[in-house]
Amino acid sequence: MNTNLEKNNALFEYLLRLGDTSLILGHRIAEWCGHAPILEEDIALTNISLDHIGQARLLLDYAGKIEGKGRNEDTLAYHRDARQFRNLLMAEQPNGDFGDTMVRQFLVSVYNFPLYSALSKSADAELAAIAAKSVKEVAYHVRHSSDWLIRLGDGTTESHEKVQQSINDLLIYVDDFFNGDEVDALLVGQNIAPDLNAIRALWNETVQLTMVKAGLVIPQVNSAMRTGSRKGNHTEYLGYILAEMQFLPRAYPDAEWL
Amino acid sequence: MTDTSDISHIRNLLTQVQDPEVPVLTIADLGILRDVALIDGTYEIKITPTFTGCPAMKAIEENIAEVLVENGIQNFKVRMVMSPAWTTDWISELGREKLRKYGIAPPSQSTEEHLKAILTGKNKAVACPFCGAVNTRLTSAFGSTACKALHYCDNCHQPFEEFKCH
Ligand SMILES: [Zn+2]
Numbered sequence: 001m002n003t004n005l006e007k008n009n010a011l012f013e014y015l016l017r018l019g020d021t022s023l024i025l026g027h028r029i030a031e032w033c034g035h036a037p038i039l040e041e042d043i044a045l046t047n048i049s050l051d052h053i054g055q056a057r058l059l060l061d062y063a064g065k066i067e068g069k070g071r072n073e074d075t076l077a078y079h080r081d082a083r084q085f086r087n088l089l090m091a092e093q094p095n096g097d098f099g100d101t102m103v104r105q106f107l108v109s110v111y112n113f114p115l116y117s118a119l120s121k122s123a124d125a126e127l128a129a130i131a132a133k134s135v136k137e138v139a140y141h142v143r144h145s146s147d148w149l150i151r152l153g154d155g156t157t158e159s160h161e162k163v164q165q166s167i168n169d170l171l172i173y174v175d176d177f178f179n180g181d182e183v184d185a186l187l188v189g190q191n192i193a194p195d196l197n198a199i200r201a202l203w204n205e206t207v208q209l210t211m212v213k214a215g216l217v218i219p220q221v222n223s224a225m226r227t228g229s230r231k232g233n234h235t236e237y238l239g240y241i242l243a244e245m246q247f248l249p250r251a252y253p254d255a256e257w258l
Numbered sequence: 259m260t261d262t263s264d265i266s267h268i269r270n271l272l273t274q275v276q277d278p279e280v281p282v283l284t285i286a287d288l289g290i291l292r293d294v295a296l297i298d299g300t301y302e303i304k305i306t307p308t309f310t311g312c313p314a315m316k317a318i319e320e321n322i323a324e325v326l327v328e329n330g331i332q333n334f335k336v337r338m339v340m341s342p343a344w345t346t347d348w349i350s351e352l353g354r355e356k357l358r359k360y361g362i363a364p365p366s367q368s369t370e371e372h373l374k375a376i377l378t379g380k381n382k383a384v385a386c387p388f389c390g391a392v393n394t395r396l397t398s399a400f401g402s403t404a405c406k407a408l409h410y411c412d413n414c415h416q417p418f419e420e421f422k423c424h
Contacts, residue, residue: 040397040398040400040408043398043400043401043402044398044399044400047400047401047404048400050311050404051309051310051311051404052311053311054309054310054311054312054404055310055311057310057311058307058310058340113377120343125341126340126341128341129340129341129342129343130310130340130343132342132343133307133309133310133340133343133344134310135373136345136369136372136373136423136424137309137310137424139373139376139377140376140399140400140422142376142377143376143377143379143399144399144400147379
């Protein structure tokens with residue numbers, strides 16, 4: 001195969017992975033709108049959701065351009081089925097209680113931060129620019145979710161126990177972050193994407209620091225780690241999200257914002 | 259027929275286009291108007307988005323088109339460019355002064371300083387736009403729009419907004 005075509009196909013896949021993770025996580029967090037424990041938190045969560053969806057728009061729009069088949073951000077978001085989505089399994093996990101949502105946000109944000117920092121130096125100028133913009137938003141997500149983890153972990157006995165349980169439950173989706181494949185390898189080779197081992201080392205470091213501050217622990221995972229997002233193998237939850245998210249544009253294909 | 263004087267005329271016209279969410283600021287103050295060029299008889303207006311999810315960008319594109327059409331210019335297109343990524347460092351001094359007068363504290367740090375500070379939780383206190391005091395505190399990093407954070411001034415006892423470093 002022509003190497004440029006190979007590179008383009010890999011970049012398209014890679015952009016879907018980043019864009020879908022932002023889109024699905026953004027959609028999940030938006031479910032909190034009107035339900036957060038306090039008004040400020042409602043505003044914070046919807047702002048974080050907006051950041052993710054904004055990032056998804058840029059990434060999917062660019063993915064459509066790279067693919068070159070006339071698909072845009074909307075076609076990609078609304079007219080693909082679950083098996084064609086490439087979001088991290090973590091992003092589609094249900095909101096659960098507020099602690100579950102914050103742990104999920106924390107684990108993803110401390111992954112996104114070193115990832116987007118590295119991507120802002122990508123050999124692909126467009127991806128680098130999107131990443132440079134996104135990383136500034138991700139920094140706020142890291143701060144916000146870390147603050148909550150510390151507050152809940154170092155709070156009451158009940159909040160401590162609950163948030164520790166959230167960590168124990170969600171940890172099985174962490175290997176999926178770092179489970180690189182041939183797409184990652186090809187793009188790492190071209191200095192477009194960073195080496196996931198380096199990202200994992202930074203992720204570990206930040207997680208450990210925050211866990212110590214919060215008085216929480218990262219337990220040994222005894223059950224099997226769940227992976228597969230890079231090949232479109234999702235948990236049962238993604239289908240339900242898509243059913244809600246895609247209903248309108250699929251039922252009314254010509255619907256437009258006025 | 260068309261030359262650089264037309265381009266500067268268009269630039270001048272576009273300095274009237276306001277940010278719909280912070281109407282004291284124009285797109286020139288914000289630094290989002292990147293370039294005006296004449297390419298094959300069409301004026302290409304390059305703008306760059308601010309915050310990724312900012313819904314004002316669509317309105318800004320429409321307002322640009324409206325101003326140009328009102329002034330009899332038809333042969334133009336507005337193009338969104340991503341690179342280099344916009345930063346609040348590009349907000350002009352005049353823009354910062356306008357923000358302060360409007361009651362919004364301008365971004366208090368450079369993007370780079372801010373990025374370091376936010377991760378360690380050691381952000382500098384933001385000067386109050388009403389009384390100038392620095393004994394203020396952050397009440398919420400997220401506000402009414404993607405670009406604003408909420409603070410409280412312990413000197414004049416007023417809440418105020420800050421245009422977030424980005
Ligand atoms: Zn004051």
